[in-house]
Every structure is written in structure tokens, then in C-alpha cells.
Amino acid sequence: xxxxxxxxxxxxxxxxxxxxxxxxxxxxxxxxxxxxxxxxxxxxxxxxxxxxxxxxxxxxxxxxxxxxxxxxxxxxxxxxxxxxxxxxxxxxxxxxxxxxxxxxxxxxxxxxxxxxxxxxxxxxxxxxx
Numbered sequence: 001x002x003x004x005x006x007x008x009x010x011x012x013x014x015x016x017x018x019x020x021x022x023x024x025x026x027x028x029x030x031x032x033x034x035x036x037x038x039x040x041x042x043x044x045x046x047x048x049x050x051x052x053x054x055x056x057x058x059x060x061x062x063x064x065x066x067x068x069x070x071x072x073x074x075x076x077x078x079x080x081x082x083x084x085x086x087x088x089x090x091x092x093x094x095x096x097x098x099x100x101x102x103x104x105x106x107x108x109x110x111x112x113x114x115x116x117x118x119x120x121x122x123x124x125x126x127x128x129x
Contacts, residue, residue, distance in 0.1 A: 009043070016047040023049065027062050039065075040098045045106060065108035066124060072096055074113060 019035060026033040039045040049063050076092055102108035109127055111120055 009041075012044060013047065016044055017051060020048055020051040023063065024051065027060065038095070040095060041100045042103070042106070045102065061107065063107060064128070065102050065106055067102050067108050067110045068113050068120075069101075069110050070113035 016037075016039070019037060022033070022035065025031075035048075037048065039048050045065060049060065072092060079092065102110070109124070111123060113120070115123070
């Protein structure tokens, strides 16, 4: 991505599977955690949550996907204000082209990024209670 080329599914798979191990460890040890990842496709989120176990159909109740939804221009503006970010703003369109919004099977909530950070956090915390 830093080179200006989007990652392929093959590039992402080892990383997603390693993050799946982190999630599994949290569940197995009854720990809470927050993992941030732009899992744009449903198949990426399935790898994150289920790993390579094709027999698990639903997202475990212990895992909540928080989909931070925003307009392309808002995201472009925020990226332009960042310093030293690895992903060039030129890749934003490819990210939107790849995006598959979470569906009802995925135990996800949608949060509008136009809100203040404080309101976003309040909403998520109130959902978790």
C-alpha cells in the first residue's frame, strides 16, 4: 500500500489469520480487546473471526464488528491531515471499490464517522452495556 498499490487477497490472508489468533486467545481466556482493521470484504472479516474454520457459520456473540461508515470526501480530508500515514490518499477509491458493508449475519453495528470522536465512543460504549 505504501507503494501506491492495493494489497491483494493473498497479501492480506496471513495478516488476517494472525489477527484471528489474537481474537481466539482473547475469547479462550475470557479477555476483552479492541482490534482495528480495515476488513473491507466479508471474506476478510470471516478470516478475522473464524480463521480457516469453514464450519463456523455465525459471528460469535463475543465478537462485535464496529463498522465506521463515512463519506469518501470526509475520509480523504482526514487522511490529508495525517502525517506519515502508510496509505496514500490515491488508494481511497480502491478501498471503496472493495468495500462490502457488514450484513445482518455478522453481528455488526454501524457508526457514522461524521459525529465527534466523543459521541462515537459514547454510542459504542452504550451499545456494549
